[in-house]
Amino acid sequence: MILPHPVSLLGTGQPDVETAMMGQLGPDTIFMMGDNPALSKMPEKPRLLDFYRQRFSPFTRNHLLQSAMVALKSGMEEKVVLACLLHDIANGALIRVDHGYWGAQLIEPYVSEEIAWAVQNHQALRFFADESVGYEYPDAYIRFFGPDYQPAEYVREAYLQARRHRWYMTSRLITLNDLYSFDPNVTVEPELFTDIIGRHFKQPREGLGFDGSAVAHMWRTMIWPNNLL
Numbered sequence: 001m002i003l004p005h006p007v008s009l010l011g012t013g014q015p016d017v018e019t020a021m022m023g024q025l026g027p028d029t030i031f032m033m034g035d036n037p038a039l040s041k042m043p044e045k046p047r048l049l050d051f052y053r054q055r056f057s058p059f060t061r062n063h064l065l066q067s068a069m070v071a072l073k074s075g076m077e078e079k080v081v082l083a084c085l086l087h088d089i090a091n092g093a094l095i096r097v098d099h100g101y102w103g104a105q106l107i108e109p110y111v112s113e114e115i116a117w118a119v120q121n122h123q124a125l126r127f128f129a130d131e132s133v134g135y136e137y138p139d140a141y142i143r144f145f146g147p148d149y150q151p152a153e154y155v156r157e158a159y160l161q162a163r164r165h166r167w168y169m170t171s172r173l174i175t176l177n178d179l180y181s182f183d184p185n186v187t188v189e190p191e192l193f194t195d196i197i198g199r200h201f202k203q204p205r206e207g208l209g210f211d212g213s214a215v216a217h218m219w220r221t222m223i224w225p226n227n228l229l
Contacts, residue, residue: 002032002226007095031228042223045207048197049190055222056092064088065188066181071173072192080173082111082200083118085193087174093222099123102218109213110202118171124158126175127151133169135176 001021009017025031035041040054052061068085076084090102100123108116129136141149151159162168197203204211209219 001029002036003228007097032226033228034224036224036226039225043207045205046209046219046223047203048201048208049194051092051208051219051222052190055225056089060088060092061190062184062186062188063181064092065190065193066183066186067174067177068193069186069188070181071177074177076173076177078196078200079112079115080118080170080177081193082196083115083122083170083174084177085196086111086115087119087122087178089119093225094218105215106218107201109211109215110204111200114167114170115200117165117167118174121158121162121165121168121171122174122178124151124155125162125171126178127155128159130172133172133176135172135179138179140182 001024003018003021021031042054043050052064056064064085064087067087068081071081071084086103086107088099088103089106090096090099094106095102100120104116104120107119127137127141162171204213206212209216209223
């Protein structure tokens with residue numbers, strides 16, 4: 001059996017599934033631990049693109065690849081292309097709430113400080129226009145959150161701090177390429193970014209999730225997302 005993670009049930013009004021599932025345990029009914037046969041088995045030493053191919057949701061995978069492609073075709077620096085490729089990485093198979101912060105932590109040991117900073121701060125910047133680069137508040141957010149939505153105070157404060165930072169534009173360029181990357185008819189192959197990843201993402205030889213880093217557990221969570229514990 002697969003017990004949903006607590007954070008996915010809070011506020012949904014769903015019944016107490018944990019107690020109900022505990023009552024179903026028996027010799028032939030146990031909780032999921034290890035490889036889920038419904039998912040493709042990850043390599044013994046997973047690399048970044050393995051997660052794009054085997055774990056990320058199709059929507060997020062396509063969005064990230066298209067965003068990076070737009071940046072590449074626009075002649076952006078490789079650091080910006082990689083930041084676009086990584087910016088919503090937490091949405092792929094981990095968590096959406098505060099995804100910029102989760103994503104930055106996921107990649108921090110493997111990329112430059114600037115790229116990690118840019119990924120974290122795009123979360124706040126996307127809610128605020130910047131006419132100097134032609135970035136407007138997305139129409140999609142009006143559909144998502146309603147016309148009267150106002151970002152939380154911590155998001156507004158993060159924006160003000162980022163606006164004054166020397167790496168502001170690196171993060172802002174993520175949001176600029178973000179807007180034009182939702183075409184369901186466009187297919188971008190992950191291998192297109194192999195060389196850029198090779199130059200700017202330090203792949204651990206033990207594999208992501210097994211290098212003993214402070215974020216290894218986060219990568220393992222995506223490898224075995226249905227483990228009870």
